[in-house]
Amino acid sequence: MNTRRFTNIILTLVLVAAAFAASCRGPAARPGAPTGGTFIFGRGGDSVQLDPAIVTDGESFRVTGQCLEPLYQYEPGSTKPIPALATECTPNATSTEWTCKLRKGVKFHDGTDFNADAVIFNFERWRFTNNPYHFESQVFEYYEYMWGGFDDASMITAVQKIDDYTVKFVLSAPLAPFLANLAMDMFAISSPAAIQKYGENYGTPSAGCVGTGPFKFKEWVEGDHITVVANEDYWGGRPSIDQIIWRVIPDDSARFLALKAGDIHALEQAVVEDLAAAESDPNMYVLTRPALNTAYLAFNFRIKEFQDIRVRKAVAHAINRKALVENFYGKYGEVATNFLPPLVWGHNKDIKDWEYNPELAKQLLAEAGFPNGLSEVTIAEDILDAEGNVVYKAGDKIPLTLYYMPVTRFYYPSPKEIGEAMAADLAKAGMNATLELAGDWPTYLGLRRDGLLVGLYMLGWGGDNGDPDNFHNYFFGGLSSENEVKEPDPREGFYANQEVARLLYLAAVNPDQAEREKLYKQVEQLLHDDVARIWIAHNNTPLIFSSKVSGYVPQPVGADYYEWVKIQQ
């Protein structure tokens, strides 16, 4: 056998294997025979709606992600986009046109065909405000947010049908995170026939969701449970279990007790004591959802003292983040040195973290002209509310305030206690901050939007698609050309960094990932050097399982994989 022929055989084998691998969803081999059974998952709240295009909450996507699929999805356990309903998408030379080959022979749960027309139907429904299925009562929040707007403002200017199984996306400008966007839960493809049939009711409990996913919608009893059943004809092979039930159990302790009593098989969100109990219980085990979130402490730059970098550095050195993580996040949290969590490419691990050093903080304050500490601050410029009324006048003296969040979010597990600990840390370094609860969650967010959290304030971010652009651009970018001037945004405490914004623009339009990575690392370094914000922690979310369950894959972003779940009967 000559070497050439041998190479050919090997190549063929590799290609066949690759084709086979591409036809399977994810890395694990398909289970041979289904093991059956009902998998019951306990969660804190009900889904809002099962039409993913019009919702923003994780509890809705938890269900729609099993019922519907986007053109791309995320590799199991990571944020890398891999083909799903598309088999490949390739850009043109300037990255402004993407041609996607669609998977053939796939049917929606209602028996209709998945093809180019279905893709176009969905994208046009989301994009055009005068589309008959873009109902007035529905808010297509994520389409606007990820694709720049509706109608003519949309970055996707056309979705063209090349043939029945090929579509071309035409973009108004190069968009580097295109595939990551495409893979988001909200852009999963629904059956056009179902949308036509149910109209405005598509996604409500009476209609559910109709897609191509591994599980089909069965029933939704509001406030109680949602049931989906295995899709026998799933293109990736029938799932192992027969059905999934998501049960709503709002109370954290009651949910854990339900797992203990055997009423449910798995849960997300548990109090620290229950997690410890789960770890030592032979009938349970814990998996973590890798962190795609960051908790931060932000400065309002309309405060004169915060415009001095020495004061910001003093705050950074004063807060003992290691102790915060140990006490409030337990072993599931990690201290944040970047805005990007370590999982996301672009994370810069060379950044030298702020050392906890209250003495150094005091010294920096003294250098900045506050040898006796800081308990009162000065408004540098008028701050207006949404109606244009002056709320804070330039020159006003106000107490140094630390606003803490009124609700628990995944990135801040107990915001009030963490706020108290931060205030105590600040006091040790001579900064006497008043802790303030500005109101409930909508109030807090409203004040933040208008730049009216005047002091230090706690907030965070959870990534939507695993692309660094999705973290940085919303906060520090937003330019539509390289030379546009970055205006201070009230929503971000009036922070503006021209160089950061410029680099973020360049990174967003550059299709080369290696170059983008360099740019994001540079951005992280600039934000660090400028003490734009203090990154506090990333939180890996624990999930507790009954030891009867195996094969669950928690995703940092996108739908969890349930197809390989097996239950010991």
Place this chain on the structure above:
Amino acid sequence: MGRYLLRRLISLIPTVLGVTIVVFLLIRLIPGDPAVAMLGEHAARENVERIREQLGLNRPLFLDREALREGNVKGFFDSQYIRYLGRLLRGDLGSSIHRRIPIAEELKQRFPATVELALLSMALAIIAGLPVGVLSAARHNSALDHFSMVASLIGVSMPIFWLGLMEIMLFAVFLGWFPVGGRIDHTATVRTITGLILLDSLITGNLIAFTDALKHLVMPALALATIPMAIIARMTRASMLDALQADYIRTAHAKGLRERVVLYRHALKNALLPIVTIIGIQLGNLLAGAVITETIFSWPGIGKWGMYDAIVGRDYPVVQSVTLLIALAIVFINLIVDISYAFLDPRIHYE
């Protein structure tokens, strides 16, 4: 009596109108708006504005004086309140801002759950509270009296979330008698007639579903019943003590009537007025939804959804509809209480 009922029914109109105005105003007086609540950390000024417009939240609250100045009479009345009232008159409660699901549809599922839990809790509270109160009064200052009054004090002051979790620990986790929460097992199917699962499963002769639903009800009903039970016991005792001082009781004893007859037929009947009043008030409370009990026992009623979540999310239409429903329920209970007075005390007449 007929004229009285008619008068009461007519007086409903101003009551309901008043409730709509107060609730409409109150929920809008709290700072923070639904669009911001909906967008969370993502909120940007432009999309908040667009959503406000889409939801009609940018319209004036009551009347648009600016439109009138421009000579636009129709625009003058195009306000949030008038739009709401117009829909209400057509029998349309509107849709939830966050979920875009018709509120009527959701209420149809959730209100029966609340009613079922409230009625069973109230039944438990009366069955246990009334005899305890009567006996305590009859054996005034006895050990039984002291014991039951201390027990009822504990009942009033016991935090429900703690009691609920203890019940779950004992009866669900260790003994395995009852499920941890929910209303009925997912395998059971009951044809909906009234929406009250216990009743529906009885009507259709579905005993398996009936037992299952009852098992789900026991723990939350017990937890929810503690407070009304204790209040009823204390009120019964106080009212009975008063009644037992009356001359007709002495007469009854002197006639040689049996103790039981004196207690229940003579004293209790006269002592019932304040007890019925308090039962009415307590039932109103239970129907307004039990946020904590519903949370602990994953009970899909109106409390957590319609009161807590909707207020926190500024879901105006949901808060308005649920409050209106509760107000109607309370008016209805009051009417029944008033009518029952006439039966309990023949001296009371309604003209």
